[in-house]
Amino acid sequence: MALAGDGPLVVLIHGFPESWYSWRHQIPALVNAGYRVAAPDVRGYGGSDKPHAIAAYAIKDMSADIGGLIEALGAEQAVVVGHDWGAPIAYGTALFHPERVRAVAGLSVPHLGRGPVPIVELLRKMFKDRFFYQLYFQEPGVAEAELEADVRRSLRKIYTSIRVENPTGPGFLDRLADPERLPFWLTAADLDYFAGQFQDSGFRGPLNRYRNSERDFAQLAAVDGKLIEQPTAFLAGSLDHVLRMIPGVDMIELMRKQVADLRHVQLIEGAGHWLQQERPVDVNAALLSFLNGLAGDGHQRARLGRSS
Template sequence: MPAIKHRTVETNGIHLHLSEAGEGPLVLLLHGWPESGYSWRHQLPALAAAGYHAVAPDVRGYGRSDKPGAVEAYSMKNLLADYTGLLDALGEKTAVVVGHDWGAAMAWNSAALHPERYRAVVGMSVPHLGRTPMPPTQLFKHIFGEKWFYILYFQEPGVAEAELEADIPRTMRTILAGVPGFDTTSDVVRARKRGDRFLTGLDAPRTLPSWLTEDDLAYVVKELEGSGFRGGLNRYRNMDRDWEELPELATVKIEQPALFIIGEKDPARAMAPVDLMKPLVPNLQEVLVIPGAGHWVQQERAAEVNAALLDFLKKLPA
């Protein structure tokens, strides 16, 4: 399989570290929380072997990319500008954009707000739901009331960082291989009360699932020991700012060809109904639910995700 190469490029006033492979039409792969471009390690060589230039940046705040200090540096507008600037730095007018988790939101919004730069879009785990009827934190407070909810817990700078960084190997083992604190379908998470934390009541499993090796986990841990969690958490702290800055998301439609992939057991299915996406993405060609898969779908079921991606890409207009 084609080798994965690494380099750093300047875009939008910061430096992004890239993992990339292959030559051909550009496929931009955007990761979610709390990961890095390493989460696309199975897709990069497969896309390259099929004749594409696959590029997976470490999103600002993660891995070996720059980590600005200000909370507002992680607004959606800034992140989207990173990627249009990256296309410019790579000498490309257009790309297919693919995203997972927060990367999915970035991918959907990139396609919605910069349609001239993105000829197709693939989202994984998180559907495109446009703009909420009120600022997101107000909506979450309305829905959850006095109950604990991880996005509200993440809002106060420094609090979640202190918890998650206290023992990063345990944190990542729990999030990737156990029950993560964002799983609102879990009885442990649902039973939480104010004052509880993201890892309260959760155990780090001794045995890893077959899709995650000890070496994989060690790589992710090393990256987060270098970057910390602040940049990734600041993404959550911009949700109300995004709501104010991007009112056009209430009405704009994604007209490009689109694909949505989600694991059958992904807790995101309970939080974000896929059917709400369909009017906003009229050219949604398929909703692929992968049986037995959880949230980390492109890692858990790499072969199936790769096959779906390549089939989607092959059908796109030249």
């Protein structure tokens, strides 16, 4: 975990397949603005615990980790910010542990609520006999073997592919183009760091998050119909595939129905899925605007600051 700064606590939650390092551009900007920043490796990644059981990666457990981290750091509350899978964990923390969350921000993945059926069931109906990566990830051991065969190549393809090269390839990576060069936002040293993390941790824990759709659905029944009451922000790239995952559905409008105080929404033109790495200046400005705006709500410094 990266921990730096002194002031109101902000917890940054990464997604798949990343680590705390995906927030490398945000940590110094937030610290310089007077915030204390914690960017953990979430359960199953990097330096964090890696339980074997699939059930250990359900949304209540992942959210409890963040609530426990806030308490362990001596803060009464924190602002939680999540990207990709980190966004649902941030939303889950706000719902299951509202006393620990002052405000919440999601990047790339909007909050859509529980829904009528588990997400995996919806995906099976949508894609039927067609390939979809989240369905491919369901069988334990299959995707692990593919991704762990050459970790650096796997991450390079996932981070940089903007097109499907071989739609009939047998595996996930077979379908992704391998770039001739890395994008401007990812250096060889960055890729080496990410690869080193997964060489040590493997992919089972990260993939287990995808294998909890039915369990998440059952656990979220306890907060079904409950709005996120805390001030909320949502950021995404205009080119992010996630926002177009369900054809004809405006996911941001759906999010507005699940959040009581969605006070900041921003689509960053020309950006893709790896938003805080691709466009750090824009993301930092948006986060700081959102965070600084909370001061007007009163008691921010007292409630987010360390209690010790």
